Amino acid sequence: MTSDSPEQLTLLRDTVRKSRTKEPAPITTTLPVARIAVDVSLPHLDRPFDYLVPDDLAATAQPGARVKVRFAGKDLDGFVLERLETSDHDGKLVRLRRVVSGERVLTPEIADLCRAVADRYAGVFADVTRLAVPPRHAKVEGEPLCCDQPPRPPASTSRSEWSPYPTGFLDAVERGEAPRAVWTAVPGADWPLAFAQAAAACAASGRGALLLAPDARDLERLAGACRAVLGETGFVTLSADLGPTARYRAFLSALHGRARVVIGTRAAAFAPVADLGLVAMWDDGDESYAEPRAPYPHAREVLLLRAFRQNCAALLGGYARSAEAAALVESGFAHELIADRKVIRAAAPSVHIAGESDIDLKRDPSARAARLPHRAFEIAREGLRSGPVLVQVPRAGYLPSLVCQTCRAPSRCATCGGTLRRTGGAGPASCSVCGRPAADHRCPECGDTRMRAAIVGARRTAEELGRAFPGVVVRTSGGDNVLDVVPDAPALIVSTPGAEPVAEGGYAAGLLLDTWLLLSRPDLRAAEEAVRRWFNAAALVRAGAPVILVGDPSALPLQAIVRWSPEGYALREIEERRTARLAPAAKLAELTGPPESVNDLITRLRELIPPSAGLEVLGPVDVDDETARAVVRTPRTHGATLVRSLKEAQSARTTKKNPGTVRVQVDPPSFG
Missing domain, CATH: 3.40.50.300 (P-loop containing nucleotide triphosphate hydrolases)
Incomplete structure (x- = not known):
């Protein structure tokens, strides 16, 4: 038996290596460049990149398709935006790795919309496409799909x-x-x-x-x-x-x-x-x-x-x-x-505020102070004769917040400082944060061991109404138990805001309790949100049926419901925001992150935005030991300058790899 020579072994190894190495497909001659939106969330990389299209991927690498590309040493997802004859990139282009799916899920209109949304909110295109296009499921793509053109409805459809x-x-x-x-x-x-x-x-x-x-x-x-x-x-x-x-x-x-x-x-x-x-x-x-x-x-x-x-x-x-x-x-x-x-006026319910007239006060001197004044009981009793009665309560739960019986100081947990609450009629109070029972609680201000409710929840309200109206069905809607529809039968429906079920034929009456609680939320939009909740609830009540709001009769938000003038209140809200320079009268952005990072971003903004744009900085203020928050704003006419400068400042920070991430939210829906 003879052994192979070293030259023969080398030739054999080279032959095996060549047989295992697949020759790359040539680049297609038709539109050989694909412009790709790579899934990268860094602001300074928020632009498309050009790649070469191999001939074996040319048919499926069409605009809108999902692809895999090599980027910064990693395989990343992306979308094909367009195919081109040439690229304006001076360097060498890399090949597409593969086409994940031939489905053209990112249409040109939606791609254009994603770009506009990213620019509107100082964001990144890749983040918007994650919202616009759901994750792929290959099994679904393999299912037969009816694609026939749907018939047009008749033009005589009822209006x-x-x-x-x-x-x-x-x-x-x-x-x-x-x-x-x-x-x-x-x-x-x-x-x-x-x-x-x-x-x-x-x-x-x-x-x-x-x-x-x-x-x-x-x-x-x-x-x-x-x-x-x-x-x-x-x-x-x-x-x-x-x-x-x-x-x-x-x-x-x-x-x-x-x-x-x-x-x-x-x-x-x-x-x-x-x-x-x-x-x-x-x-x-x-x-x-x-x-x-x-x-x-x-x-x-x-x-x-x-x-x-x-x-x-x-x-x-x-x-x-x-x-x-x-x-x-x-x-x-x-x-x-x-x-x-x-x-x-013919379609609206008859809305009143408890204690708004001298007659109400003569009949019930505590009408403005009581949580359930006498007139509210009368309206509920009368409404139950002909159908369901809606009772709106701002807070869910039983007694979600307790205070000292004597000095009214908030009752807090001795372990973690959380608010004490009651989740039912029996048993001691417990902490809303850590859940520990507080059977031996003593007020640190006055030493009293007794507590009373600062806020009454929907469950406790339902319990009280059940005692006041024996024999009447009482149902709650809110939290994990939201009702969709209730029958046109006498019943008390206690609901939290937004969870009001629709009553067949409409509610016979409505009670909107604890209006002060919605108005006292620590949010500059609290009044607008309260008015929206009250209009939505009152609109479920039958035309001409009574609705009573329990609150301050002089409060403008309550008066808007009485007059049923949502457009008038919205105009007043705009005027107040214009005076205070708040959205939508001004362009706002909230910056949240480590204090040094927020300050760095603000410094960059001041350098980018000219004085004529009227940039104003509110804060920063400390949210906690590691987080600060600031608000920057300009007049609405300079809003585009503010958003563009925010994007440039964020890009500069990520380019230099500055530590700390700043969360930028343009026109935040909640601002407190």
């Missing part, structure tokens, strides 16, 4: 819910025009049906519609109305509550045009609707529309950007009116869609 308002808006939508309106619905209006009818008018012109509702309950009502007007296959529901797989399936259905109408919650604001003709949103002041992830866009602003950039109609509806919606009317961007005053 019954729009009869109290001027008809010009829907007529313009059906003609293919792009009107913009702020709609103040009359009390008791069936807004889901009105939205479905507006979508049908848009679909009749051959265009698509996008309708948003604030939460899952309202979305279910909207789906029911769309089912009745458009049919089972006439719309697609897109919501984060569907779950990842179902959401991606609904997303692909919308992308492929299975239906002309898409409905959803905040997650649907970026839905890829073909030939978009109408965007509509109900109750735009609801806090659920504010995105909690960077760059923190508000769904209202996303829809308005879509309306402007895609030249489609826009509709903001609600029983109340936000300051932002009122500003749109004031600026001329949108017109007002409101019923005649006589129609509103």
Whole structure:
């Protein structure tokens, strides 16, 4: 047996190595450059990058497709934005690694919208695309999908819910025009049906519609109305509550045009609707529309950007009116869609404030101080004769906050300092933070061991009403137990704000308790939010039926409900914000992070923004030992300069790898 020579072994190794090494595919000759949006959240890298397209990927690496690219030594995700003949990059281009999916999930319109949203909120394109395009599910992409063109609804679809308002808006939508309106619905209006009818008018012109509702309950009502007007296959529901797989399936259905109408919650604001003709949103002041992830866009602003950039109609509806919606009317961007005053008065309930007249005070001297004055009991008793009665309580729970019986000092846990509370009628108080019982609690101010309620929750209120009205059904709605609909039968429905169920035929009466609690929240939007909650609750009460607010009769927010003037209160709110230089009258940005990082960002802003822009810095103030917060603002006319400078300052910090991350939120929905 003879052994191979060293030369033969070397030749053998080279032959094996060559057989294992696959020759790379040549670069395609047709549009060989792909411009990629790489999934990188660093502000200084917020731009597309060019890559070469191998011939074997040329067919699938189309605009909108998901790809993998080599970036900074790592394999990262990205989207193809466009294919080009040449690149303006002077250096050597790298190849695409692979095409993850041939589905073109990022359409040109949505890519343009993502760029606009990122610029509007001083954010990064990659962060916005994570909000716009749901994660991929390969199994869903392999499912058969009906892509037939949906039929147009008949142009003669009923417009019954729009009869109290001027008809010009829907007529313009059906003609293919792009009107913009702020709609103040009359009390008791069936807004889901009105939205479905507006979508049908848009679909009749051959265009698509996008309708948003604030939460899952309202979305279910909207789906029911769309089912009745458009049919089972006439719309697609897109919501984060569907779950990842179902959401991606609904997303692909919308992308492929299975239906002309898409409905959803905040997650649907970026839905890829073909030939978009109408965007509509109900109750735009609801806090659920504010995105909690960077760059923190508000769904209202996303829809308005879509309306402007895609030249489609826009509709903001609600029983109340936000300051932002009122500003749109004031600026001329949108017109007002409101019923005649006589129609509103005929549809509205009869609203009163406890203790507002001398007659009330003579009958009940404690009417302004009592939590449940005598008149409220009379209204509830009378209403129970003909149907359900709504009782709105601002706080959930039993007794969520306790104070000393003698000196009224807040009762706090001796271990962690948390607020003491009661979760039921029996047992000792416990800490709301650590949960420890406080059986031996003693007030550190006066030494008293007795405690009383500072705030009464919905469960305790239901218990008290059950004793006051023996034999009457008492139901609660709030927290993990939210009711959707209640029958037209005598019952007391105790609800927290936003959890009020719809009553069949409307409520026979309404009690809005502890109004001071909503107004005293440490937030500059507290009054506006309270008014929105009260209008939404009172609108569920039958026309002419009594509604009583328990609070200060001189408070302007309560007076707005009595006069049923949401538009008037919104205008007053704008004037106050203009005086205080708050949004939407001014451009604001909240900066939160380590104190030295916040100060560094502010210093850079001062260098970038000219004095003529009127930059004003409030703070920084310490949030805790490691975090500070500051607010920067300019007049609205210089808002673009502020946002652009924030982006440049953040880019400079990340380029130099400065320590500490600063959270930037433009026009925060809550500001306290």
